[in-house]
Amino acid sequence: MIELLINFVLFFMMVVTALAVIRLQRLFAVVMLSGVFSLLSALLLVTLDAVDVAFTEAAVGAGISTVLMLGTLALTSRTERSSSRSSFVPLVVVAVTGAAILYGTLDMANFGSAQSPAQLGVAAQYMERSPHDIDVPNIVTGILASYRGYDTLGETAVVFTAGVGVLMLISGLYRRRRREDDEDEGPGVNT
Amino acid sequence: MRHHLILRVVTKLLVGTIILFALYVQFHGDYSPGGGFQAGVIMAVAFILYGIVFGLREVQAVFPVWIVHRMMALGVLVYAGTGVLSLLLGFDFLDYGAFAPEHPSHGQHDGIFAVELGVGITVTGVMISIYYAFAARPPRISDEEW
Numbered sequence: 001m002i003e004l005l006i007n008f009v010l011f012f013m014m015v016v017t018a019l020a021v022i023r024l025q026r027l028f029a030v031v032m033l034s035g036v037f038s039l040l041s042a043l044l045l046v047t048l049d050a051v052d053v054a055f056t057e058a059a060v061g062a063g064i065s066t067v068l069m070l071g072t073l074a075l076t077s078r079t080e081r082s083s084s085r086s087s088f089v090p091l092v093v094v095a096v097t098g099a100a101i102l103y104g105t106l107d108m109a110n111f112g113s114a115q116s117p118a119q120l121g122v123a124a125q126y127m128e129r130s131p132h133d134i135d136v137p138n139i140v141t142g143i144l145a146s147y148r149g150y151d152t153l154g155e156t157a158v159v160f161t162a163g164v165g166v167l168m169l170i171s172g173l174y175r176r177r178r179r180e181d182d183e184d185e186g187p188g189v190n191t
Numbered sequence: 192m193r194h195h196l197i198l199r200v201v202t203k204l205l206v207g208t209i210i211l212f213a214l215y216v217q218f219h220g221d222y223s224p225g226g227g228f229q230a231g232v233i234m235a236v237a238f239i240l241y242g243i244v245f246g247l248r249e250v251q252a253v254f255p256v257w258i259v260h261r262m263m264a265l266g267v268l269v270y271a272g273t274g275v276l277s278l279l280l281g282f283d284f285l286d287y288g289a290f291a292p293e294h295p296s297h298g299q300h301d302g303i304f305a306v307e308l309g310v311g312i313t314v315t316g317v318m319i320s321i322y323y324a325f326a327a328r329p330p331r332i333s334d335e336e337w
């Protein structure tokens with residue numbers, strides 16, 4: 001009962017935060033509110049007993065991405081330019097997509113159902129065999145690093161690729177452009 | 192942020208604690224929530240916080256760009272290297288039983304330790320270098336305008 005109440009309060013606060021993000025024009029406030037949104041969803045994940053995911057959400061969503069958004073903000077502008085176009089077409093797109101997603105959830109198992117596909121697959125085997133096979137109290141770590149070692153290797157490679165991609169997009173370009181500027185200025189300014 | 196005395200003092204106090212917490216999350220991931228990914232992010236946050244308060248040059252004196260860039264690749268190498276090592280020992284790729292054949296669950300502990308370390312190193316490197324890449328560009332908004 002109390003958990004239901006907490007869930008409702010958290011969802012209500014998330015909706016309010018999302019509406020505020022849409023309404024506000026000052027991007028600094030928007031970035032801060034998106035951090036708040038991440039913290040709220042981390043709390044929601046805690047009530048679902050998914051502490052590992054909540055941990056990641058709090059560290060990445062509320063921590064790192066807020067900092068990176070602020071960094072981006074410092075490179076662009078502080079306020080959002082109001083759009084001159086009509087918002088009718090985007091509204092239709094959003095409404096149709098939302099209806100499709102809601103329709104999709106009808107096929108999903110009920111909240112907390114023991115018959116949901118996630119519970120019927122290998123999860124039960126992992127839970128059963130993990131104390132003998134791996135003997136690590138945190139089964140999540142056991143699954144991520146051992147049973148699903150390939151996946152996690154792939155994820156690490158994805159993180160690496162993403163980092164390299166961002167570096168090539170941002171810092172490489174900047175350095176090259178500055179070098180060109182230096183070459184342009186070099187003899188011209190001195191003579 | 193030279194004028195924010197409180198921020199500078201609090202940051203100096205907090206950075207060490209944050210790094211310690213990151214190490215705890217990294218090496219205690221077998222027993223409590225967390226693991227390489229979360230630990231890497233928290234470790235990066237310690238240096239990013241330092242960089243925000245004291246400036247990019249100060250943090251790059253502590254953690255130079257070339258180390259950060261190599262850490263990105265090093266973590267993946269540690270992870271994949273663990274797999275190759277188990278291959279060389281005559282087991283499957285990433286089968287941690289290889290590290291203690293007479294007691295497989297001990298080998299699992301060693302293997303998980305190694306791959307989580309790899310994940311942590313890569314995530315720390317990537318997060319800090321993305322921050323460096325953003326912070327190295329000259330901002331268009333001056334400090335006072337915020």
